[in-house]
Amino acid sequence: MKKSIRAHAAEVIDALQNQQSNLDALLRKHSVHLNPNDKKLLQSICYGICREWFHLEAIESQLLDKPLKARDQILSAIVRCGIFELGWMGSKEHAVVSEYVDVTVTEGRPWARGLVNAVLRQFIRKKSELKMERHSAQTLWNHPQWLIDAIQQSWPDHWERVLVENNVHPPMTLRVNRQKLDRDAYIETLTTQGIEAAPGSAPDSVRLAKPVPVQSLEGFAEGFVSVQDESSQWASIILHPQDHERILDACAAPGGKTCHLLEMSDSQVIALDVSEQRLSRIKENLVRLGLRAELIAADASHTESWWDQHEFDAVLLDLPCSATGVIRRHPDVRLMRSETSLRSLIGMQTMILDATWDTLKIGGRLLVTTCSILPQENQHQIRKFLERHGDAHLTTINGVPGLDTLYGTQHLPTHAGGDGFFYALLVKSEPTNNGVSA
Ligand SMILES: C[S@@+](CC[C@H](N)C(=O)[O-])C[C@H]1O[C@@H](n2cnc3c(N)ncnc32)[C@H](O)[C@@H]1O
The missing domain is CATH 3.30.70.1170 (Sun protein; domain 3)
Known part of the structure; x- marks a missing residue:
């Protein structure tokens, strides 16, 4: 039997709850046999739920008499999808309730028909008051507490605006x-x-x-x-590629910046990414745009596996990061990240930075960018890098919208404009005899 769109929605939300995969990958998997309208509906339900995640969680726990057993968490996803459609999408009440009740059968929990029916009908009765109640910072801002704290500490003058921007639809x-x-x-x-x-x-x-x-x-x-978002476009503008330069784009997929560099100059770009699968997306973009780059699937931090010892004139390092600057585009980021995952990302960034620095020629420039708004991945990362590398100098970046910090420029997400992004431009100088730069 063909699975209903609502069953797909519940399965996507259940998988997100279990952190099995990210939202876009799950939507791709569940959309394979859907027509364009159903695809759009599935996307609206799932993106919308991620934006309202903590508020919906609070409403659901008020409506359920007792917590669900771990093996029945799919019921939580079913209820959450129903509440979201009824409360935020204005879908027809009767159809929504009856379809989500049917999903209990598709998901092998026919005994829960009455439960889902009762919870959704109760929500319909109390909808206005439940939607108004937001007792904690998590439910008010729809972010996990650790991230609210981190944004508040990092940007004491801007944190409320950032949290609001993270919940709007991006341009x-x-x-x-x-x-x-x-x-x-x-x-x-x-x-x-x-x-x-x-x-x-x-x-x-x-x-x-x-x-x-x-x-x-x-x-x-x-x-x-x-x-391509405009904050992301600034990266190639800042690196300022010149004709005939040999440029490494070290974390390149899906290739937005690789292609922009090539549109701007007749340079030789080596686009490297650890993911072979994501590298194929660079290829598609290059073909569509009629551009050429050398593609390498490798871990940038293991230079011995891919570098031919021929130094680069410039390096673009668009580091893997928390993606906290693009939560409005990827609302599941707030669920997928944690303080622990942040620590391991920072370690990986440090390794990539140190390794690729060695591939840059003296006088060459290396641009570090992230789509993060957390100083640990940005300013702190650059400060520590400068402490480790006496031959590295930070250059002032002019004319780019954002906040100037001691160690780079930080753009915070803005409603009509660009995503949250960070840029730091480093130049390599000649080392002196004692290893310290001139
Ligand atoms: C922020 S995305 C890059 C976006 C890309 N620069 C663009 O503009 O389209 C980060 C990329 O880093 C890649 N990556 C992660 N770890 C890596 C590593 N150790 N070496 C090379 N690439 C890596 C990921 O696969 C991902 O494609």
């Missing part, structure tokens, strides 16, 4: 391929088609008033334009 931003046309011309084309668009902060960026399917964008298939 869709495009990067116009400057090799093929200029930004104003493309904005004009969009306007003629009735798509409202305006220039973004980064030189090639275009902000759309409303998201549209990429395939409907004029010239997308021909490589005139790509989707």
Whole structure:
């Protein structure tokens, strides 16, 4: 029997609860046989639930007489999906209740039909008061407490705005391929088609008033334009690639920055990523845009496995990070990360930084970027790097929107503008005889 869209939704939420995989991967897996409308509905339910995760959790625990057994956690996912549709999506009450009651059967828990029916009907009766009640910081901001604390400590003057921004829908931003046309011309084309668009902060960026399917964008298939957040676009602008330079993009997939570097210059880009599967997405982007790069599947921190000892003029290090600057795009980040996972990410970043520094020529520049807003991954990481490497110098970055810190520029997510992002530009100098830089 064909599985209902609501059964798919409950399974995605159950898998997220168990931290089996991330939201996008789960949606891809569950959407394989769905038509476009069902795909969209599944995505709206699951993205929406992630945005309201802690509030929904609190409502659910009020409505259940006693906690569910560990082996019946799928029922929690079923109830949560039902509550979200009834309370936030305005779906038809009768259809929602009866379909989620049926999901108990699909999921092998027919004995729970009455339970799900009773909980959802009770929610309908008390909806307004339950939606108003937000007794803890977690339910108020829909973030885990450790992350609220971390953001509050890191950004005492901005933390409330950051938490609000993390819960809004992000803008869709495009990067116009400057090799093929200029930004104003493309904005004009969009306007003629009735798509409202305006220039973004980064030189090639275009902000759309409303998201549209990429395939409907004029010239997308021909490589005139790509989707890329404007904060991410600043990375290649800051690195400022020059013709004939040999550039390493060390954490490159899916290739947004690799392609931007190549659109900006006639440089030789080596795009490296540890994930072979994700590397194939760089290939797709290069083909669509008519660009060429050398692709290597390897761990950047093990230079002996991939580096030919030929030094690079420039290195772009878009480090794997907590992704706390892009929670509005990936609302499940708030569930997948923890203080423990943060510590191991920081260790991995340190190893990649130290290893790739050795591949840079004297006088060369290395740009570190993350889509994190946590200083431990950003300013602190750079401060410690400078303490370890006497031949590294931090360069001032001008003209980029963001907060200047002692160890780089931090952009916090903004409603109409870019994602949360960090940039630090380092230049390598000649070491002196005692190993300290000149
Ligand atoms: C933030 S994403 C990069 C996004 C990319 N720069 C872009 O603009 O499209 C980080 C990437 O680092 C890769 N990665 C993680 N650990 C790595 C390692 N040790 N060596 C190389 N790549 C790594 C991940 O597979 C992921 O694709």
